[in-house]
Amino acid sequence: MTRRTSRRPRARAARGASRVGERIEVEVGPVAHGGHCVARVPAEAPAGDEPARDRVVFVRHALPGERVVVEVTEGSDGDSFWRADAVEVLEASPDRVPPPCPHAHPGGCGGCDFQHVAPAAQRDLKAAVVREQLSRLARIDREVEVEVVPPTLRWRTRMRYVELPDGRRGLHEHRSDRVVEIDDCLIDAGGQEPDGGDPTLETVATSYGTHQFSLAPEGFWQSHLEAPRVLVETVMRGLRPAPGERVLDLYAGVGLFAAFLSDAVGPTGKVVAVEGAREACRHAGANLGRDQVRSPTTVEHGTVERVLSTSYDEPFDLVVLDPPREGARRAVVEQIVDRAPRAVAYVACDPAALARDLATFAELGYPLRDLTAFDLFPMTHHIECVAVLERELRSPVHR
CATH class of the missing domain: 3.40.50.150 (Vaccinia Virus protein VP39)
Structure with a gap:
């Protein structure tokens, strides 16, 4: 059974120039454990004779086989991997669907990873x-x-919202303390x-x-x-x-x-x-x-x-x-x-x-x-x- 754990990631010390906000066109690879897919971008050649290795990018809001533009959300030159959101879809997977929730998008609520995926394809990814x-x-x-x-x-029978002023409520953005105001969460069963x-x-x-x-x-x-x-x-x-x-x-x-x-x-x-x-x-x-x-x-x-x-x-x-x-x-x-x-x-x-x-x-x-x-x-x-x-x-x- 899933126990509640802290959603906040540990802060990592910067290792080189930040690449946050940079946009890159990538071809999306296989799904990985954690709600993202794997893409690779060429890394700069290191000093000496050591060959350059592609840098892994963990991409949310994407699907295997797609060609997308990603925006880096975490990562610097010295990191072995980056995190990113797919902000533009150039070639879409046939399994991509419009998210039923208006908050399920880059920069929106981080509670759902696969709202952009047809339900049967979600299960295939999990398998x-x-x-x-x-x-x-x-x-x-x-x-x-x-x-x-x-x-x-x-x-979902039990939800934990962030209480906002004037009786409003919200949920966190993915790996962030930023709160997104939510008027109606579509996975909430509505139990009190x-x-x-x-x-x-x-x-x-x-x-x-x-x-x-x-x-x-x-x-x-x-x-x-x-x-x-x-x-x-x-x-x-x-x-x-x-x-x-x-x-x-x-x-x-x-x-x-x-x-x-x-x-x-x-x-x-x-x-x-x-x-x-x-x-x-x-x-x-x-x-x-x-x-x-x-x-x-x-x-x-x-x-x-x-x-x-x-x-x-x-x-x-x-x-x-x-x-x-x-x-x-x-x-x-x-x-x-x-x-x-x-x-x-x-x-x-x-x-x-x-x-x-x-x-x-x-x-x-x-x-x-x-x-x-x-x-x-x-x-x-x-x-x-x-x-x-x-x-x-x-x-x-x-x-």
């Missing part, structure tokens, strides 16, 4: 990013299809957050049952209207939990997956939910109370790495992990493998972090069995994946 990250970082070569999850507009700090309630109805979840007004919850249902159903289908099994739910939030897993493993099973945010743990305790779920369920507060290194050092049949954007990393993966689960479901909002962790899992005897990708962030470059890993039959038990 290409996932394939490239899996191949480059995990040596996994497989086809990826990104599944559509309607709606593609008015899907409760006032006064009272918990809100979310009802998730799936093919595996229905649960209601309390959470703090500023607490984390999946953004897309359909995301909780889609992710629960995919995790349950991938793991096939059975009565009596023992389950670890890591980075558990307010207990979304734990609630449905508890129903599946029943009173003879066990579920342990681990979450680092104290407020989320408090709500998880209520959501997973005895009158809410079927199996004995424990909510443990603490970072996943610390909890697994000191507690629950016993076999578990199944593990679900839904880490923040940076992924789980090796120390946590090793602790998971040490519990010798028969299967692991990994919910990921960042394909690069997922690929790095999948490489570690495979090294330790848990290869990728299945991968499903969902377009749960339409009009943006973000994507959600669910990977299912299974222990190799001949792999040693790491205990």
Whole structure:
């Protein structure tokens, strides 16, 4: 699940003359992770016999194969790459469409990366990013299809606007503190957050049952209207939990997956939910109370790495992990493998972090069995994946 992170980039020390504002004609190359495409411009030849190398330019508002004029937004002579916006399209891709939002343009709101791209082509671009990250970082070569999850507009249940004078509101420009006034955001589903700090309630109805979840007004919850249902159903289908099994739910939030897993493993099973945010743990305790779920369920507060290194050092049949954007990393993966689960479901909002962790899992005897990708962030470059890993039959038990 995607946690909120700072949108402001770190300031980089200038290395040579600034090229910000310069306009260059380029041919746009492939899509890259992060909501931009890659173009290259000739760099000046260095001193000595070393050959000149093309400089990489990360271009927003463009599409692969297009010829565009870009305006440099970040970069100097000494930088290895620049950032730029496509400000004029000379040869357009057939996948280019008029953005539905009037604020989706260079110098406008930075919330959406792909409003200029037809929805089906957006999913193709995201699939290409996932394939490239899996191949480059995990040596996994497989086809990826990104599944559509309607709606593609008015899907975001929670928004954080910048409050402006006179009751107006806005959103930030891409990689900037500048605020663009927004009268109507087209990805905002229009939900109102409760006032006064009272918990809100979310009802998730799936093919595996229905649960209601309390959470703090500023607490984390999946953004897309359909995301909780889609992710629960995919995790349950991938793991096939059975009565009596023992389950670890890591980075558990307010207990979304734990609630449905508890129903599946029943009173003879066990579920342990681990979450680092104290407020989320408090709500998880209520959501997973005895009158809410079927199996004995424990909510443990603490970072996943610390909890697994000191507690629950016993076999578990199944593990679900839904880490923040940076992924789980090796120390946590090793602790998971040490519990010798028969299967692991990994919910990921960042394909690069997922690929790095999948490489570690495979090294330790848990290869990728299945991968499903969902377009749960339409009009943006973000994507959600669910990977299912299974222990190799001949792999040693790491205990």
